[in-house]
Amino acid sequence: MQGTTAPRVRVFPGRRRICDAEPVDILDELRDLIGADQVSTAPERLEAYRYDLSRDPAAQTPLAVVRPVTAEQVQQTMKWAAAQRIPVIPRGAGTSLSGGASAQQGSIVLALDRMTGIAIDPDTRTAVVEPGALNIAVKQAAAEHGLWYPPDPSSVEISSIGGNVATNAGGLCCVKYGVTRDYVLGLDVVLADGRLARLGGPRLKDVAGLSLLQLFVGSEGTLGVVTRIVLRLVPELPPPATLVALFATPDEAAAAVVETCSAVRPSMVELMDNASINAVEDFQSMGLDRAAGALLLIQTDAPGAARELELEVAQRACEKHGATAVFSTDDPEEAQMFVAARRAIFPALDRLGPLMLEDVGVPLPALPALVRGIGAIAQRHRLRIPVVAHAGDGNTHPIIVLDPADPDCRDRAALAYDEIMRLALSLDGTITGEHGIGRIKRPWLAEQLGPDVMDLHARIKNALDPDGLLNPGAGY
Amino acid sequence: MQGTTAPRVRVFPGRRRICDAEPVDILDELRDLIGADQVSTAPERLEAYRYDLSRDPAAQTPLAVVRPVTAEQVQQTMKWAAAQRIPVIPRGAGTSLSGGASAQQGSIVLALDRMTGIAIDPDTRTAVVEPGALNIAVKQAAAEHGLWYPPDPSSVEISSIGGNVATNAGGLCCVKYGVTRDYVLGLDVVLADGRLARLGGPRLKDVAGLSLLQLFVGSEGTLGVVTRIVLRLVPELPPPATLVALFATPDEAAAAVVETCSAVRPSMVELMDNASINAVEDFQSMGLDRAAGALLLIQTDAPGAARELELEVAQRACEKHGATAVFSTDDPEEAQMFVAARRAIFPALDRLGPLMLEDVGVPLPALPALVRGIGAIAQRHRLRIPVVAHAGDGNTHPIIVLDPADPDCRDRAALAYDEIMRLALSLDGTITGEHGIGRIKRPWLAEQLGPDVMDLHARIKNALDPDGLLNPGAGY
Numbered sequence: 001m002q003g004t005t006a007p008r009v010r011v012f013p014g015r016r017r018i019c020d021a022e023p024v025d026i027l028d029e030l031r032d033l034i035g036a037d038q039v040s041t042a043p044e045r046l047e048a049y050r051y052d053l054s055r056d057p058a059a060q061t062p063l064a065v066v067r068p069v070t071a072e073q074v075q076q077t078m079k080w081a082a083a084q085r086i087p088v089i090p091r092g093a094g095t096s097l098s099g100g101a102s103a104q105q106g107s108i109v110l111a112l113d114r115m116t117g118i119a120i121d122p123d124t125r126t127a128v129v130e131p132g133a134l135n136i137a138v139k140q141a142a143a144e145h146g147l148w149y150p151p152d153p154s155s156v157e158i159s160s161i162g163g164n165v166a167t168n169a170g171g172l173c174c175v176k177y178g179v180t181r182d183y184v185l186g187l188d189v190v191l192a193d194g195r196l197a198r199l200g201g202p203r204l205k206d207v208a209g210l211s212l213l214q215l216f217v218g219s220e221g222t223l224g225v226v227t228r229i230v231l232r233l234v235p236e237l238p239p240p241a242t243l244v245a246l247f248a249t250p251d252e253a254a255a256a257v258v259e260t261c262s263a264v265r266p267s268m269v270e271l272m273d274n275a276s277i278n279a280v281e282d283f284q285s286m287g288l289d290r291a292a293g294a295l296l297l298i299q300t301d302a303p304g305a306a307r308e309l310e311l312e313v314a315q316r317a318c319e320k321h322g323a324t325a326v327f328s329t330d331d332p333e334e335a336q337m338f339v340a341a342r343r344a345i346f347p348a349l350d351r352l353g354p355l356m357l358e359d360v361g362v363p364l365p366a367l368p369a370l371v372r373g374i375g376a377i378a379q380r381h382r383l384r385i386p387v388v389a390h391a392g393d394g395n396t397h398p399i400i401v402l403d404p405a406d407p408d409c410r411d412r413a414a415l416a417y418d419e420i421m422r423l424a425l426s427l428d429g430t431i432t433g434e435h436g437i438g439r440i441k442r443p444w445l446a447e448q449l450g451p452d453v454m455d456l457h458a459r460i461k462n463a464l465d466p467d468g469l470l471n472p473g474a475g476y
Numbered sequence: 477m478q479g480t481t482a483p484r485v486r487v488f489p490g491r492r493r494i495c496d497a498e499p500v501d502i503l504d505e506l507r508d509l510i511g512a513d514q515v516s517t518a519p520e521r522l523e524a525y526r527y528d529l530s531r532d533p534a535a536q537t538p539l540a541v542v543r544p545v546t547a548e549q550v551q552q553t554m555k556w557a558a559a560q561r562i563p564v565i566p567r568g569a570g571t572s573l574s575g576g577a578s579a580q581q582g583s584i585v586l587a588l589d590r591m592t593g594i595a596i597d598p599d600t601r602t603a604v605v606e607p608g609a610l611n612i613a614v615k616q617a618a619a620e621h622g623l624w625y626p627p628d629p630s631s632v633e634i635s636s637i638g639g640n641v642a643t644n645a646g647g648l649c650c651v652k653y654g655v656t657r658d659y660v661l662g663l664d665v666v667l668a669d670g671r672l673a674r675l676g677g678p679r680l681k682d683v684a685g686l687s688l689l690q691l692f693v694g695s696e697g698t699l700g701v702v703t704r705i706v707l708r709l710v711p712e713l714p715p716p717a718t719l720v721a722l723f724a725t726p727d728e729a730a731a732a733v734v735e736t737c738s739a740v741r742p743s744m745v746e747l748m749d750n751a752s753i754n755a756v757e758d759f760q761s762m763g764l765d766r767a768a769g770a771l772l773l774i775q776t777d778a779p780g781a782a783r784e785l786e787l788e789v790a791q792r793a794c795e796k797h798g799a800t801a802v803f804s805t806d807d808p809e810e811a812q813m814f815v816a817a818r819r820a821i822f823p824a825l826d827r828l829g830p831l832m833l834e835d836v837g838v839p840l841p842a843l844p845a846l847v848r849g850i851g852a853i854a855q856r857h858r859l860r861i862p863v864v865a866h867a868g869d870g871n872t873h874p875i876i877v878l879d880p881a882d883p884d885c886r887d888r889a890a891l892a893y894d895e896i897m898r899l900a901l902s903l904d905g906t907i908t909g910e911h912g913i914g915r916i917k918r919p920w921l922a923e924q925l926g927p928d929v930m931d932l933h934a935r936i937k938n939a940l941d942p943d944g945l946l947n948p949g950a951g952y
Contacts, residue, residue, distance in 0.1 A: 123841040168683050197928045202839040204869040205909035207644045208924050209952045214690035304780015363678040365599040393680040433681035452673045463939035476685045
């Protein structure tokens, strides 16, 4: 067992106080409560849990990493933290792209990555899942019963359901099948004082009391720690048909998206701009047309004649808006190749240098203006900003590629990052469609929400976590 | 202009206080603020706005009925009410079935029934709607653009969108298309202090900040007054195909529902028991089999071959579970007749005497046990309790018919009402699937939620409405 001396001064975001605690090992108390195996202060463990996938440079070394295996241990940890006034950073698989799980000095990281249980109930068509279970594992467990858990963030293979709930994660299928919130029927939440509240359950309709369940979804670990999730599953669907269209400009592609989605409900509508196409081709040649200004990837899983109809509507919309080529396929393998190309964008760009990943969204008709504006920002700041988009939702991921060899590139990127969010807001959009505010986007939130809504946030937070111990500095 | 003297004692639910106000007409202040036309104390108006559709006997005569025509007038009314500490009962079309809009002595009824604007934006596929607009009016306005607003409570022709948002109303199509919450993208909410918060907007994905929007949906007017709603619309669908199956017992019908819904996603799954069938036949003969123990009405709007498949799956499930007859039709008029029969249940029963309308729900596999248990309760208390159910959601409406000629019938009905909710809770169910808690179901809520979740409610309420002025006594 390894000892840690309580720091004489603990830093709380937004306030500082002198801690009068005796220099005994306060972590020993926690070890006594939940077992020594669950509490680590090993330097390599602290370092591994310091950052999430955003690699937020402001992340700090935590006091300890706590990895409970039961909800009771989570409750005991929260009670201990409340008594000691130690901030708690809840963490699923650590794949936040906005610093939602960056560690803070003087805090503990409460990692749920050992709570990975999954139980499928085919009769109620629900999954009861622990927060550390990966999204892909839930999908696979459901598939064994002919069932489907739709939400599919790009991180589907590495992100946890707990993290998905914390950010109300989206993905590629949302355009037809909705986001994480639409599949959460029940939550067990450990509150700031260590009590456990059970919200909702395996009922498809339930309006008894306030929608607290929905308040916790997307709360980024600032209101409680989720220890159990009841997810709604749906019957599995047949494989989709796929249409690929090339355009000279992203504007034209975006216009085709607006037109398609006003008539039919495709199950996927993804857009890649020229820079994305070339990044993927550089990474792993898939035979994409490097000269194309944009590529649209549209899928329909409608059955029978409706499938043909949806493909036709999409094709006509693409042609009307100047597509230079349109082709479609019913072959799952060929389709999978295009989806793989779309999903390859992050690894492809990751090789080129550090990335600043954006997540802005706008009402669908503003999508062309957003894509055009991002191009102008890239040009003005001499930056490479490939854009991929869940275009059917108006949700784009401009990816600012930093050039490590260019010393003032980071300053220009910071300007561009700011300008992209302001551009989205000027188009009645949002600074985050699915990644969450985390710590990185916090400076922009008030501009989107305004003072009255920010005040509502403060009142809710204060009501549920008056000492501000849960994920301080994140979420809002 | 008609004067009203401030009562010397105002009754606040849960507390009483002596009011020191001078006997000047405090309503004149309000008339000065928002115009005399918006404030009425005419006795017939007070009486008309005293009750909602539940005819809660505990409803009291309000101080005044305030009917603003702009959000600014709602804000001014709330500011005035906050200053005067006068409770406010928000009201849409007054179709609450659980006393959510029953007036209280010393309160004003804030009726939104003159704010009925609807604007459809086909490009964003959204409707911007004022709270008093009826659900059917939104559906019709959307249909003019080839669009569809799915939520369809049985009250679709008489209930307002504001009321639908307040209760998170469900309906017949929810089994496939979800409830009101799934279509609310944005809300303007006037808070207890008169400030207006704009939450969300015409964006399909937005995770900036807490899910306050979702917290307000289903809050039954206890946290704020909704003045503007942005609704998501979807492309219109072709008319469905319909299957009707008869069974000797509701148990068998319920078992067929469970089996059907585990394999396919019908767009409607309604159940009527023998008592419902006969009540409808008595009311208006539709040729239903009066001897049947239960009737299932299943629709599929899947296109092409999938439609045949879904009908086949449902038919096989019905036959497997003992259906005595199964027939299906693609003829919209014939289908409409069955849907009309289902919807006729309330007017049919309404003639027979006062009704106590239940709204309990259970996880789908518990549906047979629930229906069976309700039958036993009816028998034990010598009551007529027809059951109709949104069976695919596990949401049932047992309807206790009171016999005006039987003096102790009301006492037995009260016992049955209580036992039905306890039965649902014992099956891991809910006391309300879509009607809301209102005032009538409040005594049972704590039993469902438990003390910790009730405490969370109190903390949220206190954070947003510390003086308890918004719909006191309702919701939780």
